[in-house]
Amino acid sequence: MGENTVSDGVPRIDDEAVQWSAPPEERAGRPLLVLLHGYGSHEGDLFALAPHLPKEFVVAAVRAPLTPPFPAPGWSWFPIEGLQARDARAITASATVLLDWLDRSVDPATPVGLLGFSQGAVIGLQALRLRPERIGFVVALAGFVADGTLPTDAALAARRPPVFWGRGSRDEVIPADRIAHSTEWLPGFVDLSGRVYPGLTHSVSQDELDDVVVFLRARLAESAR
Template sequence: MTFTVPPVVATRGDSGRPLVVLLHGRGSRESEIIALADALPPEFDYTAVRAPIAEHGGFAWFANRGIGRPVAASLRETMDWFRAWLDRVAPQGRPVFLVGFSGGAAFAGGLLLDDPARYAGTAVLSGTLPFDAGLSTGPGTLNGARVFVAQGDHDQVIPRELLDRTWDFLSVGSGAVTTARRDPVGHTIAPDALAALGEWLRDGTPSDPDDSAPLAH
């Protein structure tokens, strides 16, 4: 399967400010996850992207060989498609943050592993990194990259072994600068985690000393 058309997107703001790209979970769509923008800091532009693979009334980022385990060739194809779009709408120099939930978290993690320097930060919410999918996950792979991880203690969707492996890799082995939290919820985003995500976004945005209204504090 080859994807040749730009993704369907939903937006909140289009001012050229730092861009937060919201990536929905498997079986969902952009019109659902864009609602997160209403609870996140207003000093960003937000774009929610529809995954390219139609599945069960919604959309998916990659073919699976099991929950949380992407088919490597499928992941590579969709990542290349996404990057072609992203590099058009947000040229190098404009800060880009990825915020992925569930299957979108695995996709965001794949994009991060593929090119860590491209992103100002990556949030992995209720999801796993795409281990064993053709991307390097060796020690120091993400040296210096900013990552936010939020998991639910009672998540019954993503296999616990993958949640734990993601937590351990991002917190210890990857070299990333990671903010990680677990909340007493299931496969969802806890309100406190959403608030912490907002602060993490703000903290990762460089302020402009010549701007009378800096974007970060």
């Protein structure tokens, strides 16, 4: 393993590419919401949502560590082609890289939530499984839960952190078997809420964003108790 890699040869998160909604001097004492983009995208994509999210959160959008095969643009969290396509080991490796960035960049006392779209949602859920004591909640949009079991799944089931899972009824990108697996798996391990949005494809609608904001405000209310 090289000094610039963390897990299974996956490069570290590029600190210089992270987009923050607040400078360092304005982050202390505030909860952090980390945005995780999808396949072939970049850190600026979901960061466009920041102005629409509760202002109490510091928002950080990170860039996935891998590049998809030419001619696909942008960045990716794990391969979707070849023998490694949607491989649980590859998903765990990139989730470990994300957690390494979190350990290096964020005060351990800072409450952290993850919001991911598509591949980013998969990574967010896997990071939650790996470190249920560190990740307070996950918003998973148009994603799924990786296959397999992890040694930390029992701790996750004991904590049952809040997860919002949103997806479109006409999303033809996420395979039906991934949806079926997630539908069966999530209720046993997390406090699950969410919605299937009629007519929505592999994207985010205004109705979904409105529901995400309600979910995030509920997390803020819980932390204020």
